[in-house]
Amino acid sequence: MFTMKPEIDKDKCDGCGLCVGVCHENGIMIANKTVVVIDEVECDWCGLCEAVCPNDAIRCPLLIVFA
Template identity: 50%
Template structure:
């Protein structure tokens, strides 16, 4: 299964920052919580995790840049 950002609804304060930085339109605020709207749209940039002031988003993946010159 594709790994996705995990959103802790208890920590989320619905500020909308994560939605605004997600260039892929993968996040949306529904009612009182952020939801993953389009799983296939996530490009694992981790920006949502970085901007969340409440630590409500955890990306269970990391970006590895491989050096082809090695």
């Protein structure tokens, strides 16, 4: 189980399911017409879900740090 999950704006999500299809960890599902990130799945923060979302409803924001 990971501590950080992609951020979801339920108001923007129309439940289209595009993100479900691109998640290679199978970590996303649609429940009650909105996107849900499954707790037990290890997200590698690839950002594909964010890239395909037409409504900017799921996001993988990055903190930019100096090494």
